[in-house]
Amino acid sequence: MSFGEKVKEALIARAAEGLALSVSVILIWVSFKVGPAILPALEASLSKSLLISVLLASLALNIIFLALFWVTRKKSEFQLKYGIYWDKDKNPHCPNCKIPIGAYNKYHAGWGYYCKPCKNIYPLTDAAGNNIKPEQAVSEL
Ligand SMILES: [Zn+2]
Structure with missing residues (x-):
């Protein structure tokens, strides 16, 4: 791999990291601005059983993703x-x-x-x- 290709690859990796970071910052900022306005309406309209089922579904998805990560984790070939x-x-x-x-x-x-x-x-x-x-x-x- 030539020096130019290495620089190009490093720039692409850094650009992807920067993009992910800026999207995360925007999402957090929007949550802080919009959250307090819609939270009371959400609390009034959502039942506790619905919240518990969403929590359990989220937990199940996290366990599935963790299992997939564990299975697909690539062991070094050397x-x-x-x-x-x-x-x-x-x-x-x-x-x-x-x-x-x-x-x-x-x-x-x-x-x-x-x-x-x-x-x-x-x-x-x-x-x-x-x-x-x-x-x-x-x-x-
Ligand atoms: Zn060599």
């Missing part, structure tokens, strides 16, 4: 191990751009996976910086 992303079939992926990377080879900077788009070598190392063999990393996935 697992990070020794500085490299691995997919479910134990293929290595670049830790920066997440595209598949080739074989573990010796380069001028040492052993590692080379990512062409990133032009970088990513070594397999543990938290202490010790070199790890790909067989060991794959066996621990």
Whole structure:
């Protein structure tokens, strides 16, 4: 992804957030202005049983939305191990751009996976910086 595309994507995300925030502010402002005028009329015309059924329907919808969110929550398709992303079939992926990377080879900077788009070598190392063999990393996935 080029710099221009990243800027464009960030601007779209910020514009959506700004739009949602401004709509929320307008709705809250309108509620404060209109609410006191229509609240007595609403209280007089609505029965308690209707209010309770609306409350229960709202509660049921919230539980349904929570369940849908829980079911559709997307789990990450990659697992990070020794500085490299691995997919479910134990293929290595670049830790920066997440595209598949080739074989573990010796380069001028040492052993590692080379990512062409990133032009970088990513070594397999543990938290202490010790070199790890790909067989060991794959066996621990
Ligand atoms: Zn990369």
